[in-house]
Every structure is written in C-alpha cells, then in structure tokens.
Amino acid sequence: MRFMIIVKANEDSEAGVMPSREIMEEMGKYNEELIKAGVMLAGDGLQPSSKGARVKFTGGKHVVTDGPFVETKELLAGYWVIEVKSKDEALEWVKRIPFDEGEEIEVRQVFEVSDFPADILPPEEAAREQAWRDEQQRKAATA
Amino acid sequence: MRFLGLLRADADSEAGAPPSKELIERMGTFMEEVAKAGVLLAADGLHPSSKGLRVKYSGGKATVTDGPFTESKELVASYAVYEVKSLDEAVHWTTRFLEVLGEGECEIRPIFEASDLSPDLFSPEEAAREEAWREEMAKKASQA
Numbered sequence: 001m002r003f004m005i006i007v008k009a010n011e012d013s014e015a016g017v018m019p020s021r022e023i024m025e026e027m028g029k030y031n032e033e034l035i036k037a038g039v040m041l042a043g044d045g046l047q048p049s050s051k052g053a054r055v056k057f058t059g060g061k062h063v064v065t066d067g068p069f070v071e072t073k074e075l076l077a078g079y080w081v082i083e084v085k086s087k088d089e090a091l092e093w094v095k096r097i098p099f100d101e102g103e104e105i106e107v108r109q110v111f112e113v114s115d116f117p118a119d120i121l122p123p124e125e126a127a128r129e130q131a132w133r134d135e136q137q138r139k140a141a142t143a
Numbered sequence: 144m145r146f147l148g149l150l151r152a153d154a155d156s157e158a159g160a161p162p163s164k165e166l167i168e169r170m171g172t173f174m175e176e177v178a179k180a181g182v183l184l185a186a187d188g189l190h191p192s193s194k195g196l197r198v199k200y201s202g203g204k205a206t207v208t209d210g211p212f213t214e215s216k217e218l219v220a221s222y223a224v225y226e227v228k229s230l231d232e233a234v235h236w237t238t239r240f241l242e243v244l245g246e247g248e249c250e251i252r253p254i255f256e257a258s259d260l261s262p263d264l265f266s267p268e269e270a271a272r273e274e275a276w277r278e279e280m281a282k283k284a285s286q287a
Contacts, residue, residue, distance in 0.1 A: 004189060006219065018264055028272055035276040041284050042185060045255040046147060052252040053234055057241035064234055074217040099200035108195040111188040120161050128171045132178040137285045140184045
C-alpha cells in the first residue's frame with residue numbers, strides 16, 4: 001500500500017524561513033533510513049505559496065490566482081510518498097519523523113488500480129494506465 | 144523546474160464516490176498525452192480522509208487523530224508532479240486536467256531543488272548524500 005504524508009505549512013515555511021543546518025541533517029538521515037528500508041518513493045519540500053498559483057475551473061471557464069494564499073493551516077510545506085504493508089507501518093514511520101515543535105502532518109492512502117472494480121476500470125483501461133505509469137517512471141528515473 | 148499540483152477534495156471525493164467509466168476513459172487519454180509530452184513525474188488519487196490520519200508533533204510526543212476530517216475544502220483529493228520550464232507551463236497542464244475533470248480547483252506549488260539552497264545551509268557533502276538517496280529512490284520507484 002502507498003501513503004502520501006502531507007506536511008502542513010506554518011508561518012515559517014510560508015515566510016520562506018529555512019530550517020537550520022542541524023534539522024536539514026536530521027531530515028537527511030531520516031530519508032536515508034526510509035530509503036534503506038525500501039519504503040520511500042518520493043519526498044520533496046515546497047516553496048512558499050507566494051511562488052505558486054491556483055486554478056479554478058467551473059462552468060467551462062478557468063480563473064488563475066497567483067499566490068500567496070493566506071490560510072496558512074490549509075497549505076502544504078512538503079510531502080513524502082511511501083510504500084508499506086499496512087497503515088500501522090505507515091504510522092510507525094511517521095512517528096519517527098524528526099519533528100518536535102508543533103508541526104502537523106496528514107497521512108492519506110493512495111489509490112491503486114486494484115482498488116477499482118472491473119466495471120469502473122476495465123482491464124483495457126488498467127493496461128493503458130500501466131503504460132503511462134511506465135512512461136512516467138522512465139521520465140522520473142532520468143530527471 | 145518541478146511543480147506539485149494538488150486537486151482540492153469535494154463532497155464526492157470525500158464520500159468515496161467512484162468516478163464514472165467515461166471520466167476514467169477521458170482521464171486515461173489525457174494522462175497518456177501528459178506522459179508522452181514528458182512532463183509527468185508522478186500522479187495519484189487519494190482515498191477519502193476517513194482512511195487517513197493526522198499527527199501533531201510537540202515536546203517529544205506525536206499525537207495521532209484518525210480521519211475523517213470535516214473541512215473538505217482544505218483536503219487534497221489527488222496530486223501530480225510536473226517537470227516543466229515555468230509556472231505558466233504548469234498552469235497550462237493543470238487547466239487541461241481540470242477541463243478533462245469538468246470542474247474543480249487546483250493549487251500549484253514549486254518544489255525545492257538542492258540548487259535552491261545556499262551551501263552554508265546545505266553543504267556539498269549533504270547535497271551529495273541527498274543525490275545518492277534520490278538515485279536509489281528512483282530505482283525503487285521504477286521497480287514498484
């Protein structure tokens with residue numbers, strides 16, 4: 001099973017305040033542990049929302065709004081994607097994230113092709129999905 | 144540059160309502176187009192927050208709360224990672240995605256690259272360590 005670990009933004013992340021060198025090192029060590037255990041599929045930090053944008057599409061029209069966005073608690077500051085055997089295993093890993101000062105994360109299970117019944121996702125569609133996922137992996141491996 | 148695109152959850156996604164067969168076909172065609180354009184690094188849908196949890200870290204303790212979470216507008220329903228040349232190009236692909244979806248709202252956020260960090264914060268040794276685990280991660284992902 002795959003899980004997305006979403007790190008919530010706070011005033012520091014939104015202000016572009018960088019973590020200390022010590023915290024960066026601790027996080028590097030944690031990521032290496034995830035890698036050694038073979039559970040880490042992705043992990044990145046996000047730049048403040050001031051460098052981002054939102055796109056809303058409704059009634060056939062789209063509206064683009066540039067950041068920053070003010071609802072800090074709704075925003076993200078980073079994420080991981082991990083592959084583990086159970087939600088409990090995911091929880092074991094997230095408890096070890098070197099956070100200790102009020103940080104908040106959300107853990108969400110990722111949909112797999114096998115989560116969809118065949119009448120919604122027929123074998124042909126599943127095969128097409130596998131093909132673009134393979135292409136995506138090739139691209140990611142060369143990025 | 145890499146960008147994370149996030150689709151906001153709504154009442155349907157939080158209720159776990161499956162997409163229609165037609166939408167799955169349209170989205171499949173679109174995802175093929177995006178993958179062929181060579182701009183897609185990852186994309187996944189998320190189960191409703193009822194299957195998730197939240198953790199808050201403070202004073203050496205991690206406090207866990209089980210989902211569901213009720214503020215559906217704050218939640219994420221799916222994500223994509225794009226490798227493109229500019230924010231405008233990320234907006235372009237995001238808009239196309241929303242057209243295929245029919246309705247919705249996305250947020251686009253640039254991802255930090257090692258080169259965005261100053262060397263006194265992120266030493267060359269740390270950068271090399273990160274490069275090494277990222278290579279290992281890409282290997283793992285291509286076998287998953």
